[in-house]
Each structure stands twice: as C-alpha cells, then as structure tokens.
Amino acid sequence: PLRSTSDVEAFYKAAKGFGTDETTFLRLLCSRSRKHLAAVAARYPQLKKGKELDDVIKSEFKGKLEDALRYLLIGSIRMGKMVAKLIRHAIKGVGTNDELLIVAVAMHHDTSAMRDAIIEYEEKYGKSMAAAIKGDTTGNLEAALLALLRLA
Numbered sequence: 001p002l003r004s005t006s007d008v009e010a011f012y013k014a015a016k017g018f019g020t021d022e023t024t025f026l027r028l029l030c031s032r033s034r035k036h037l038a039a040v041a042a043r044y045p046q047l048k049k050g051k052e053l054d055d056v057i058k059s060e061f062k063g064k065l066e067d068a069l070r071y072l073l074i075g076s077i078r079m080g081k082m083v084a085k086l087i088r089h090a091i092k093g094v095g096t097n098d099e100l101l102i103v104a105v106a107m108h109h110d111t112s113a114m115r116d117a118i119i120e121y122e123e124k125y126g127k128s129m130a131a132a133i134k135g136d137t138t139g140n141l142e143a144a145l146l147a148l149l150r151l152a
Helices: 002-015 022-029 034-047 054-062 063-077 081-091 098-108 110-123 129-136 138-151
Strands: none
Touching: 002 022, 002 034, 002 054, 022 063, 034 054, 034 063, 054 063, 063 081, 081 098, 081 110, 081 129, 098 129, 098 138, 110 129, 110 138, 129 138
C-alpha cells in the first residue's frame, strides 16, 4: 500500500504542470510488477479525485508511446482485454499484420489471458476470435493459429 501510494504520487507529479516527465512514466510502468501496477491503478482514483491513471496517459501522451504505455498499464490490470485489442488491430482493415497476429496468439495461447481475450473479443467486436482469424488467414498460418486458440 505504501509503495503504491508513492507511485501514485510519482505519476501525478510527472503529469502535473507544463510538460510531462516521460521518463518517470516509462520507469514505473516498465519496472513494476503487474500486480503492483494493478494496485497503483486501483489506488490512483482514490487519491486523485476519481481520475483514472489510464485517462492521465491518454491526456498526456499521443501516438505509439501512448499505445505502449496503455498496453503496459491495461495489460497489468486486464491482460485479456489487451490481447483481444492486439488481435483486432492485427486483422482489422485491409490486409492482416501477420507478425502481430502470430505474436499475440503465440505469446498468450495457453494462458488465462487468452481465455479472457476470447470472451472479450466476442463481446466487444461481435464475432468470435476464431471466426475473425479464419476470415483473415489461410493455409498453415490459419491452422496453426486456430490450433493455438483451442489450447486456451
């Protein structure tokens, strides 16, 4: 509790005023355990008038750095949500980002995060993850990815 409170204060101070101390955000998000970051994220609104740490990141950062920081934070709270989001990002639009899709599925195929991601994907995007992957891949890649999903 004490360390999570001090990290809440460090995040707050790093975002306060003109300019953002990006180094502090990176240091804390990259060096703390998932469990600790989840505690910090839960504590932040209690100490900072209901404001969520994720909202602070969205307001202080843009582009790929925002995406990376949010992945680190949200991944520590709800990894399944982030895996579902990565898979959606890999297959949405024209063309498929095969590398991202392979990494997202292969890294999490046998975890509770993937089981959560499968549920999250269908709830959020209205289509099963398996159907989405089947619709965007073919051949051996399709077979391998679907086999990995079945392990979840």
